[in-house]
Amino acid sequence: MGNFEPVSKAGPEHPVRLAVAADGTVFASDPRVDQAVGYRGGRKVVQLGGLDGPLGIAVQGDRLLVGNTGRHDVEIYDLRARRYLGVLGSGLGEVTMPNSIAVAPDGKIYVADSRENVVKVYAADGTRTTTIGGSGASDGQFSFPVAVAADDHGIVVADQGNHRVQMFDGKGKWLRSVGSAPASDSSTLGAMAGNFTTISGVALKGGAIYVLDSAHGHVQILDGAGHNQGFLGSVGDCRTCTKLALDLAFQPDGTLLVSDPLARRWVTPEAVAP
Numbered sequence: 369m370g371n372f373e374p375v376s377k378a379g380p381e382h383p384v385r386l387a388v389a390a391d392g393t394v395f396a397s398d399p400r401v402d403q404a405v406g407y408r409g410g411r412k413v414v415q416l417g418g419l420d421g422p423l424g425i426a427v428q429g430d431r432l433l434v435g436n437t438g439r440h441d442v443e444i445y446d447l448r449a450r451r452y453l454g455v456l457g458s459g460l461g462e463v464t465m466p467n468s469i470a471v472a473p474d475g476k477i478y479v480a481d482s483r484e485n486v487v488k489v490y491a492a493d494g495t496r497t498t499t500i501g502g503s504g505a506s507d508g509q510f511s512f513p514v515a516v517a518a519d520d521h522g523i524v525v526a527d528q529g530n531h532r533v534q535m536f537d538g539k540g541k542w543l544r545s546v547g548s549a550p551a552s553d554s555s556t557l558g559a560m561a562g563n564f565t566t567i568s569g570v571a572l573k574g575g576a577i578y579v580l581d582s583a584h585g586h587v588q589i590l591d592g593a594g595h596n597q598g599f600l601g602s603v604g605d606c607r608t609c610t611k612l613a614l615d616l617a618f619q620p621d622g623t624l625l626v627s628d629p630l631a632r633r634w635v636t637p638e639a640v641a642p
Contacts, residue, residue, distance in 0.1 A: 369443060370404070370418040370434070372450040377412070380405055382629040385468065386617040389427045389447075394619070394634070396627065397422040397434065404434050406447075416445060424479060426469035428492070435466025435479065442466050442479055444494065457496040463488060468526075468569075468615075472518035472538070480516040480525065485509070487516055487525055489540065500540045505530050508542035515615070519572045526567040526579065533570060533579055533594075546594030547579075557642035560584065561596035569615040573622070580616045580626065585609070587616060587626065587637055601626060601637030608638045 382400035389395065393408040399421050406414030420438030427433070431453065432445045442456040442463055456462060456477065465483035472478070475492030485503040487510075490496055500523075501510045511529025518524075522537040532547035550563035565583035572578070576597065577590040585603035588596055602609050611630040618624055625634045 369452040370416050370445070371452075372445075373403075373415045373417045375412050375415045379412075380407075380632055382632065383627045383634060384614050384629055385423055385425045386615045386625055386627050386634060387425045387427050387432075387469075388617045388619050388625070390620060392620055393427075394617070394625065395425055395427065395432065396634070397425045399423060399437075400629075404432065406432075414447065419443075424466040424469035426471050426477070428471045428475065428477065433469050433471070433477065435463060435469055437465050440464050440466075442469060454494070456490050456494045457488070462496075467513075468515040470516045470518040470523065472523070473520050474538075476518070476538075478516045478518055478523055480513045482512050482514055482528075485511060485513060487513060487523070498540060500536060501525070507545060508534065508536075510534075514568055515570045517570045517572045517577075524570050524572060524577055526570040528567045531564045531567070533564075533567065533577065533590075535577075535594075544594065546577075546590060557586070557599050557640065561588070561642065562590075562594065564588070568613065569626075571616050571618060571624070573618050573624075578616060578624065580613055582613050585613045586640065587613075587624070599640050599642060600624065601635075602640055608635050610635060610637075 383396035385397040387395045402419045404416040420436045424435030444453040467482040468480040470478045477490040487500040514528040515526035531549040535543040568582040569580035587600040610628040615627045
């Protein structure tokens with residue numbers, strides 16, 4: 369298990385996955401130093417150490433969920449009492465590669481297990497209920513599901529190996545898939561609309577789907593039917609650019625954050641014209 373440590377002044381070392389609490393605290397998993405850190409108002413307020421290859425991270429009320437690739441589990445921590453509570457499901461070995469975690473408004477928990485090519489579903493109390501997916505390229509199957517997001521209507525899964533996002537209802541029923549690999553000669557945003565090279569993150573907001581493509585450093589905004597509504601972000605050294613965009617999350621005020629581990633930060637991407 370991990371342990372809450374005295375908060376240091378050091379900034380994030382290699383922030384990969386992001387999660388935001390209702391009070392605006394931004395949490396990031398940092399596999400380089402085996403920590404999860406929380407920042408509020410630009411100041412570090414939480415430092416959880418003793419993790420083992422942390423990736424997926426999510427907030428469920430006063431609880432922080434952290435997926436450990438080394439321990440093959442999703443651990444639960446009480447943020448108020450600063451203590452370890454246990455793990456999702458049956459314990460060690462429950463999730464072989466917990467790359468992403470999403471908590472639905474009803475408290476249901478979804479964990480994208482990239483190694484097993486499934487999304488594992490848990491009740492709000494952490495009890496395993498069902499599994500979505502399996503290896504393959506057919507409807508409802510995955511090839512390295514790298515990220516998952518949830519809202520009142522269901523879930524969206526970033527199916528990286530199949531260059532698409534897949535949508536499911538709240539009961540895990542497949543609804544539709546969007547996307548394919550862009551043509552090798554695609555060089556404009558317009559040509560890449562609705563297509564994905566290396567999806568690394570997905571988020572839901574106001575009925576729209578935000579898909580992060582780390583190969584191009586941009587976020588595609590899709591409507592509920594999967595039609596492109598615009599792009600955010602770009603690769604570079606500017607204040608809002610990224611060197612390696614890996615995840616995205618929304619703050620309570622609607623501000624979008626994108627993690628950039630190579631620059632040891634997260635940024636707010638700006639709209640770009642196709």
